Amino acid sequence: MGMNICVYCASSAQVDRVYFDATERLAKLFVAAGVSIVFGGGGIGLMGKLADTVLADGGHIKGIMPKFMNEVEWAHKQVADFEFTDTMHEREARFLADIDGLVTLPGGSGTLEELLEAITLKRLGQFTKPIIILNTNGFHDPLKQRLDRCITEKFTHEKDRQMWTFVDEPEAVLAGIQNADD
Incomplete structure (x- = not known):
């Protein structure tokens, strides 16, 4: 497939197992499809699970992290491709x-701030790629309600709803990217 996602x-390691399982499934699907992954570079939590799974399955993953985070040893130790x-x-x-696309677990x-910045940049025409929000265990239901309310109360336009796609399962992510209205 050759995409970069x-x-x-x-980065929290304290979250429910269901989120780790979904992250592992997504990583395996990406590796099988030949997708290269860019991520925050962390070695624990869902970031760690993502990297561990990609590396174990022979895929490519690149970490991007500020130098100060690396200095406190937050970087995943086995990820070879790093940008500081x-x-x-x-x-x-x-x-x-x-x-070629953005997926938010x-x-x-930090995750929410990054996602909302990407949505804002897309609204302003500065980012044009698909944005997929993986709604594992209904985690992002309140965000979906908030975005819907922004539209219904006219804080943003109805057409802006096309800027993101919510999916419930990792298996729907790649199709969501391929079918997204850029």
Whole structure:
């Protein structure tokens, strides 16, 4: 398939097993499809599971992380392809460069901030690739409700609903990318 996909996800190792399982399934599907992955570079949580699975299955994964995070040893130790930035802002810009799509898994404030920035950039025409939100275990239901409310209350346009796609299972992610309205 030859695509480069950025994956936003949690660094917390305390989350429910269902999120780790979904991350592993997605990683295996990406490797089988020949997808190269860009991610935040972390060695624990869903980031760690993503990298561990991709590496174990012989796939390619690239970490992008600010230097200060590497200095406190947050970087995944087995990921060979790494880019270190000076700031978080540079990191986020690099996440969206040279990719064919963006997938957001469950995560905390960093994951949500990155996703909302990508949606904003897409709204402004600065990012044009598909945005897929993997709604494992209904995690992103409140976000979907919030985005819908932004539309229904006219804070954003109805057409903006086409900027993102929610899917419930990892197996629907690749089709979501391929079928997305850019």
